[in-house]
Amino acid sequence: MDVFQPDLAARSPWSAHSDKQQVTINPPAAALEGTVRIPGSKSLTNRALIMAALAEGKSQISGLLLSDDSYWCIAALEQLGVKVAIDGETAYVDGCGGNWPLSSGELYVGAAGTIARFLPGALAIGNGVWTIKGSKRLSERPLAPLLDALTDLGATFEYEQSERSLPLVLRANGLQGGTAMLPGSTSSQFISGLLIAAPYAKAPITVRIEGEVVQKDYVEMTLEMMALFGAAPEASLSTDAPFITVPTGKYEAHSILLEPDVSTCCYFWALAALTAGRIRTEGIDASRTSQPDIAMLGVLEQMGCTVVRGESFVEVQGPERLKGGFTVSMQKWSDQTLTLAVLAIFTDGSITLKDAAHIRHHECDRIAAICTELGKLGIHVMEHEDGLTVYPGKPQAALLNSHDDHRMAMALSLIGSKVSNLRISDPGCVSKTNPNYFEQLAALGFQINY
Numbered sequence: 001m002d003v004f005q006p007d008l009a010a011r012s013p014w015s016a017h018s019d020k021q022q023v024t025i026n027p028p029a030a031a032l033e034g035t036v037r038i039p040g041s042k043s044l045t046n047r048a049l050i051m052a053a054l055a056e057g058k059s060q061i062s063g064l065l066l067s068d069d070s071y072w073c074i075a076a077l078e079q080l081g082v083k084v085a086i087d088g089e090t091a092y093v094d095g096c097g098g099n100w101p102l103s104s105g106e107l108y109v110g111a112a113g114t115i116a117r118f119l120p121g122a123l124a125i126g127n128g129v130w131t132i133k134g135s136k137r138l139s140e141r142p143l144a145p146l147l148d149a150l151t152d153l154g155a156t157f158e159y160e161q162s163e164r165s166l167p168l169v170l171r172a173n174g175l176q177g178g179t180a181m182l183p184g185s186t187s188s189q190f191i192s193g194l195l196i197a198a199p200y201a202k203a204p205i206t207v208r209i210e211g212e213v214v215q216k217d218y219v220e221m222t223l224e225m226m227a228l229f230g231a232a233p234e235a236s237l238s239t240d241a242p243f244i245t246v247p248t249g250k251y252e253a254h255s256i257l258l259e260p261d262v263s264t265c266c267y268f269w270a271l272a273a274l275t276a277g278r279i280r281t282e283g284i285d286a287s288r289t290s291q292p293d294i295a296m297l298g299v300l301e302q303m304g305c306t307v308v309r310g311e312s313f314v315e316v317q318g319p320e321r322l323k324g325g326f327t328v329s330m331q332k333w334s335d336q337t338l339t340l341a342v343l344a345i346f347t348d349g350s351i352t353l354k355d356a357a358h359i360r361h362h363e364c365d366r367i368a369a370i371c372t373e374l375g376k377l378g379i380h381v382m383e384h385e386d387g388l389t390v391y392p393g394k395p396q397a398a399l400l401n402s403h404d405d406h407r408m409a410m411a412l413s414l415i416g417s418k419v420s421n422l423r424i425s426d427p428g429c430v431s432k433t434n435p436n437y438f439e440q441l442a443a444l445g446f447q448i449n450y
Contacts, residue, residue, distance in 0.1 A: 006404040006426045010111040010135035012071035015431030016439075020450040022399065023427035023438060025416030028445030032277030032417070036268050036440060038260035038284075040065040040089065041291060042433050046073045046114045047222060048256055050122055050196055051229045053082045055095035057253025062090045063283075065261060068432045072110035076119060079105055095253055098200045103128035109166075111135040111363065111432060116166060117146055117189035121197030124155040124172045131160075133167040137404065140165070142361055146190040149180040153201065177203020177248070184213035184242065186358060191244075192222040198246035199231045209242040214331055214358055217292035219244075224290055229254050260284055262291035263335045264434050265314065267410050269296060270339050271444070272316040273305050274346055274417045280315040292333040299328060299340065303347065324392060325349030330356040337387065338411035341370050344390035345379055346418060357386040363405035363432075373400045373412060377419075399423040406432040413438075416446065
C-alpha cells in the first residue's frame with residue numbers, strides 16, 4: 001500500500017472529504033445516462049477575479065467555480081484589501097483601480113499554480129512588500145521565467161528557501177515598460193501572469209516569446225479576458241517569433257458569466273465513452289469556447305463516439321467498443337493526458353500520448369504517476385520522456401494513489417465504471433477544481449463509499 005501524505009493545509013473551507021483516506025467506486029447498476037451541470041472554469045475564474053480586482057468599479061462574476069484554487073485567490077485579494085462578496089456562484093468584486101488598498105502582508109495561495117503565476121505581476125505594479133507562500137508541492141513547481149522577467153522590469157524578490165521559488169518576498173515599486181522575454185515551452189501561465197499586470201506598467205510592455213507556445217489557447221484566453229475588461233493587447237502568436245504588446249491603461253469593471261470548466265466536462269464525456277452511455281453537459285458551446293480541452297471531443301469521435309454539439313450543450317454517446325491504434329499530441333491540451341491514458345485501457349489498440357513533458361512539473365509528475373498507477377492494475381504501459389503508450393488490458397481492482405493531484409484522482413476514478421471495488425487514496429484532492437465530483441458520480445448511479 002502506498003503511503004500518501006496530502007498537503008491538507010492547501011485544502012480550503014470549500015473542500016470536501018479531506019478527512020477521508022480513500023474512496024471505493026463500483027460501477028452503476030444500470031446504463032449510464034444523464035445530464036450533468038459542471039461548475040465554472042478554473043482558468044477563467046482566477047483570471048476574472050484578478051482582473052476585476054485591478055479594475056475601476058464593481059464587477060459581477062457569475063458562474064464562479066467554488067473550489068480550493070478560487071478560494072485562495074479570493075482570500076489573497078481580501079488580504080490585499082479588495083472587497084469580494086460571494087452570493088452562491090456569483091462574486092461581486094470592488095476593484096481597486098490598480099492601487100492595492102494595503103501595502104504589506106503575507107499571502108497564502110494553497111496549491112494554486114494560477115495564483116502563484118498571476119499574483120506576483122499584479123502585486124509588482126504597486127508599492128509594497130509582500131510575502132507569498134504556498135503548498136509544499138507548489139513551492140517545488142517552476143517560477144523562474146516569470147520572476148526573472150518581473151525582475152528585469154523593476155520588481156525585487158528575496159527567496160526564503162530555494163532560488164526563484166515560493167516562499168518569496170516581493171518588494172514592489174512599479175513595473176517599468178519595455179521588452180520582456182519568456183519561454184513558450186514551459187508554462188503558458190508565465191506569459192499570462194505578465195500580461196495580466198502589463199496594462200499598469202509605467203510604459204507599454206512587449207512580451208517576446210522564445211519558441212512555440214506550449215499552450216497557446218490559454219494565452220489567448222487571457223487576451224480575450226483582458227479585452228473584456230477594456231485592455232487592448234496586440235498579439236502575434238502564429239509567427240516564428242511570437243510577441244504581444246500591451247499598452248498602458250486600466251481595466252474597467254465588467255459583468256461576466258463564466259462558462260463551465262471543459263476540463264471537468266471531459267471526465268463525464270469519458271464516462272459515456274467507456275460505458276456505451278449518454279452524457280449531456282450543459283452550458284458549453286463547443287464552437288465558441290476558448291478552452292483547449294474541447295479538443296477531447298474530436299478524439300472521442302476518432303474512438304467511435306457520437307458527439308452532438310449544441311449551442312448550449314454537448315452530448316456524447318459511447319460506442320460498443322472504443323477504437324485505439326493512434327497517436328495524439330497533447331501539447332495544447334495536456335490536462336487530458338491522464339484521461340486519455342485511462343480510456344486507452346479499454347480500446348482495441350494501443351494509444352500513444354506525446355508532447356506533454358511539461359506535465360511532469362504539475363501537481364505531481366503526472367507522466368510517471370499515471371504509469372505507476374496503471375501498472376498496479378496490471379496494465380502494460382511504456383513511459384516516454386514526453387508522454388506514454390498505453391496498451392489495452394483487463395485491469396484488476398487495486399488501491400490507487402491519487403498523488404494529491406485532482407486530475408489523477410478524477411482520471412483514475414473513470415476505471416470504476418468498468419472495474420468493481422476500485423479504491424483511490426485521498427479523494428479530497430478533487431476539491432482543487434470540483435469538490436462535489438464524487439457526489440456527481442453517485443447521482444449518475446455509481447456506488448461511492450468512503
